[in-house]
Amino acid sequence: MRYMKWLGLAAVILLVASCFTPWIFIESRNIIVSGIDATGTSFGKPGYLHFFCAFFFIIFHLTPRLWAKRMNLLVVGLNVAWAIRNFFMIAACQGGECPVKKIGLYLVLVSSLIMLISSLFPDLKMKEK
Numbered sequence: 001m002r003y004m005k006w007l008g009l010a011a012v013i014l015l016v017a018s019c020f021t022p023w024i025f026i027e028s029r030n031i032i033v034s035g036i037d038a039t040g041t042s043f044g045k046p047g048y049l050h051f052f053c054a055f056f057f058i059i060f061h062l063t064p065r066l067w068a069k070r071m072n073l074l075v076v077g078l079n080v081a082w083a084i085r086n087f088f089m090i091a092a093c094q095g096g097e098c099p100v101k102k103i104g105l106y107l108v109l110v111s112s113l114i115m116l117i118s119s120l121f122p123d124l125k126m127k128e129k
Contacts, residue, residue, distance in 0.1 A: 023105040057072060
């Protein structure tokens with residue numbers, strides 16, 4: 001399972017890059033919303049929590065301790081929950097208008113799920129007693 005470490009790190013890079021790409025397009029206001037720039041909406045900046053989770057994912061993913069792998073599951077679970085929340089809340093229809101989903105929203109969800117899979121199979125050698 002050595003490739004899972006590299007797969008997880010590639011997913012982090014994809015997650016960070018996809019926070020800068022367009023997530024939705026609101027036609028009535030002519031607004032493109034990304035994870036960092038949601039000007040003109042009340043979404044805030046949802047990409048910053050993904051950055052926070054990605055930072056701790058890298059630290060815990062590269063630390064060869066059992067407690068780090070367990071904490072990594074917590075961090076990745078929070079990240080996946082936030083990605084699912086963004087997928088449904090940001091792209092929801094409001095006031096009779098449905099925004100157009102862009103590729104960045106899908107990439108955030110896919111990269112978060114890949115991070116979850118890579119944290120479920122850590123490369124950790126256990127000592128026998």
